[in-house]
Amino acid sequence: MARTVIPFGPQHPVLPEPIHLSLVVEDEKVVEALPTLGYVHRGLEMLATKRDYNQMIQIVERVCGICSMIHSLCYCQGIEEMMGIEAPRRARMLRVVWSELHRMHSHLLWLGLFADSFGFESLFMQLWKIRERIMDLNEATTGNRVIVSVNVVGGVRADLDEGQIRWIKDTLVEVEASIRSLQSTIMNDRTVCKRTKGIGILSKQAAYDLGAAGPMLRGSGVAQDMRQLKYAGFDEIAFEPVVETAGDSWARGAVRFRETLQSIDLVRQALDKLDSGELATKVKGKPEGEVITRVEQPRGECLYYLKGNGDKFLERVRIRTPTFANIPPLAAILPGLDFADVPVVVLSIDPCISCTER
Amino acid sequence: MKMLPTVLANLFSKPATRNYPFDVREPFATTRGELVNDIDRCIFCGSCSRKCPSQCITVGKEGNNGTWSLEFFACIGCGICVSACPVSSLSQKSTHRPVATARAVITLTGKLPEKPAKKTEKPTAPAQ
């Protein structure tokens, strides 16, 4: 039994961002996995000392490109709680609309990468073709495809008029039809099942103890989703977390697929509940005190700890992103796998390393 | 085999991609593109420079003229300066700046606005 140490990453075709795993392999079976981070550390939390609390919104958005609006939503929510401001109802509903559009495009991106990881390139292209419709929605309503930059402390700074709302609803009808036409391929195709079912199993107790977050937790049977905290406009929207019980890569993929379809429904609910109101509340004073807020990003639970002392510069901005929480469970499920299954399992946690290392 | 209907549909329909650069899409009206400053309206108050998250705008004075410089490679196109400008001299085009081969700074100069006369002094120039 010969032991070899094989480096996985930091550059690997399945990885959207660089992470290094030292895999100790004994004759094709992985025995141990040691993660190494540090390839995209930008020190964004440190910038809080140099940029005031309004400029930090733009910094915080750029922690991650795919979940950028939800990062700034969490940050603005925290500052609003610290200063005792409440965003108007229209702003809270608009935040839900853009958050769920972000969730959809993030999950479609991941589903495409997932298909690409086991060589199913045509499915990858079809999924990203659907995703382009949502990027167009982003650009037409907010001004930018990826980093939409719509949140301000107290509300949002872009609005949707009647024509745009109709266009979003029409696009969602087409997007839903396209996704459903690919449903049997993604969930039941023989190649997909052979590469993902029964591989990389994380039991329910282990997922909870190891601190997994998001679809990794819900794919193992724990029904926990931070949207149940009813932040932003979720207090008026009917929502149930999507849960699968198998705990393998297929279950995690199925959770994300079903969440995409659920997000279409959430956007429709939010658009119907838009009232005519202000877009943002006026902000007076400076942030003081400490606050913890949590939101549900596409990859899981994100926690922000903010501390201010009455100055326009915040004392501490601490961000805990979901992939940071998902790396210890990854290190725990890799032992025992075949070496060829490692890329698919690593991708099934939806690694967003730029979030992890900020 | 489950993807066969999609494959056949794609085989007999037009490509989903545009033939760029021969076929260019009209930009959306709200796209945040290149930042431009109408220097004749600018009052050189410096609000844009204070609010900018990437600190890429510098506003200064040279004698009777004010200068407004933009490090356009550092600009992230967020549009905070556009919302902060009190006289709406800043705006964003809906097309993006074309690529450049060297980092540079755009500097615009304009006349400083005349100061409004104080009540205790004799008025020296007509108020704006």
Add this chain to the structure above:
Amino acid sequence: MSIIATDITADKLVAEATRLKAEGWRLVTMSSVEIDAATMEILYHFDRELILTNLRLRLPKGGTVPSISGVLFTAFLVENEVRDQFGVTFEGLVLDYQGRLLNDCTQTSSSPFCRLLVNQSGMTVAKEVK
């Protein structure tokens, strides 16, 4: 406004973490913040069914804290990060990156996140690797 946090000392930390784990709480993360020139604090955030409970641990800068990664495996990554950023040493870390988690070139005893830099000479430093 302030968050609800129970103050705790370093010697009771592991016992409290074990108790919370037995009651079904999971560790979300740890946050560290500097208070003044000589003190900092580490907050431990635990979650159970969407309710957060926090522990606040005050310690001198460059000090030593027992690690809870033996009890809660997920803590190893965040404790290594706190070590890299604030120069705190954790005793009994399950997987110790020796201060090289985020950056291969840092010395093992630096605290880049502290605005007021700690005097390096009087600190207990972990053994140098290589």
